[in-house]
Amino acid sequence: MPRLKNQVAFVTGAGRGIGQAMALAFAEEGAIVGVADIDPATTRSTVSQIEQNAGTARAFPIDVSKREDVLRSVAELASEFGRLDIVANNAIVFRNEPVSEVRPETIERMISVGLTSLFWAAQAALLHMDPERGGVIINNTSPVAELGIPRASVYSAIKGGVSSLTRALAVEFGPRRIRVNAVCPSSVPTPGARELNKNDEAVYEVRRRRTPLGRLASAEDIASAAVFLASSEASFITSVVLRVDGGAVVYGGA
Numbered sequence: 001m002p003r004l005k006n007q008v009a010f011v012t013g014a015g016r017g018i019g020q021a022m023a024l025a026f027a028e029e030g031a032i033v034g035v036a037d038i039d040p041a042t043t044r045s046t047v048s049q050i051e052q053n054a055g056t057a058r059a060f061p062i063d064v065s066k067r068e069d070v071l072r073s074v075a076e077l078a079s080e081f082g083r084l085d086i087v088a089n090n091a092i093v094f095r096n097e098p099v100s101e102v103r104p105e106t107i108e109r110m111i112s113v114g115l116t117s118l119f120w121a122a123q124a125a126l127l128h129m130d131p132e133r134g135g136v137i138i139n140n141t142s143p144v145a146e147l148g149i150p151r152a153s154v155y156s157a158i159k160g161g162v163s164s165l166t167r168a169l170a171v172e173f174g175p176r177r178i179r180v181n182a183v184c185p186s187s188v189p190t191p192g193a194r195e196l197n198k199n200d201e202a203v204y205e206v207r208r209r210r211t212p213l214g215r216l217a218s219a220e221d222i223a224s225a226a227v228f229l230a231s232s233e234a235s236f237i238t239s240v241v242l243r244v245d246g247g248a249v250v251y252g253g254a
């Protein structure tokens with residue numbers, strides 16, 4: 001029995017990488033998926049992949065930093081299928097640079113996509129998740145919420161915010177039966193992350209070596225954790241930041 005049968009999910013940044021893997025995994029488990037991404041071509045491609053696999057999906061080529069885009073898309077999805085059960089917040093703009101060089105427009109863009117958009121998604125969830133049945137919000141945070149990485153200050157600040165907001169929303173939305181959790185992946189060689197790391201295999205080799213389970217995470221590893229958090233198996237789990245990192249974060253070796 002598929003674990004998310006007939007549920008309706010909205011996934012941001014679902015055109016590629018981890019968001020796409022989540023959209024495909026939710027659909028594989030029987031959910032109808034709203035695929036939201038700023039890139040119309042990849043948005044359509046994720047929808048096609050779901051449809052080729054006999055699933056149901058709708059494309060929302062939107063900018064998730066815009067409140068009206070998020071509210072309108074989720075309203076359309078919920079009204080067509082009569083419910084909203086899962087919201088997964090994945091969209092991100094990656095950029096690393098020294099603090100001395102960070103420009104106002106970079107901060108504004110990165111934060112509005114990576115953090116502010118979670119408020120719009122939360123408002124949409126409140127509007128469309130059934131008060132009795134409730135629902136689930138799954139955020140995507142990162143170990144950089146806790147660890148310092150040179151040149152990643154804006155990204156760290158965003159992910160610190162995402163982890164904190166996960167806990168704050170879990171408390172505020174608990175009485176509405178909306179569970180709020182986050183996945184916290186270690187390094188996943190997605191298109192966005194590879195661009196950020198200039199496709200440098202040496203970077204990934206070091207990360208592999210520092211991962212007790214001996215490999216990098218795949219987007220599917222993270223999507224599996226998201227399916228678990230979305231499913232009824234996690235029905236009493238809220239406010240959790242679930243590390244999906246093969247033990248990388250606790251590695252204390254050389």
Ligand SMILES: NC(=O)c1ccc[n+]([C@@H]2O[C@H](COP(=O)([O-])OP(=O)(O)OC[C@H]3O[C@@H](n4cnc5c(N)ncnc54)[C@H](O)[C@@H]3O)[C@@H](O)[C@H]2O)c1
Nearest residue numbers: 013015017018037038063064090091092187188190192193
């Ligand atoms: N890849 C990793 O190593 C890693 C590790 C930890 C956490 N994460 C988190 O996982 C999530 C997904 O990362 P990824 O590696 O798959 O990234 P990615 O760059 O491969 O994919 C991000 C997607 O977000 C979309 N997007 C960007 N701006 C948008 C906007 N304004 N509106 C709608 N969509 C927008 C992009 O078009 C892209 O499809 C992010 O939240 C990231 O912080 C990634």
